Amino acid sequence: MDVVRADLKKWLAEVANVRQHGKTGRRPADVFREEELPALGPLPARCFTPVVWKSARVHQDSHVLFDKRFYSVPWRLVGSAQAGCRLLALRGPPPAQSSSPPSGAAK
Structure with a gap:
């Protein structure tokens, strides 16, 4: 290499x-x-972590659907009509969505 x-x-x-x-x-x-x-300016003191916030319905199997994939969440959220989800973009560019949480989102 x-x-x-x-x-x-x-x-x-x-x-x-x-x-x-x-x-x-x-x-x-x-x-x-x-x-x-x-x-060019100086690099920020802290590394940027791309985050996507999305409201999602928690299914009976304690999963939420995002970008055609299922993610598990705490079982206590089952039945929540809108659970705030914070998803870290670990591979590739982050999706073009807001990086601030929806109002009332759980962290």
């Missing part, structure tokens, strides 16, 4: 970042240095 990373780093430095872009006619390394680097 180290060989692959070294080869990639070399390719970026010698080929990809120094060639002229077809539409802009500029080198990507120059665009980054002149335009993008000055606009």
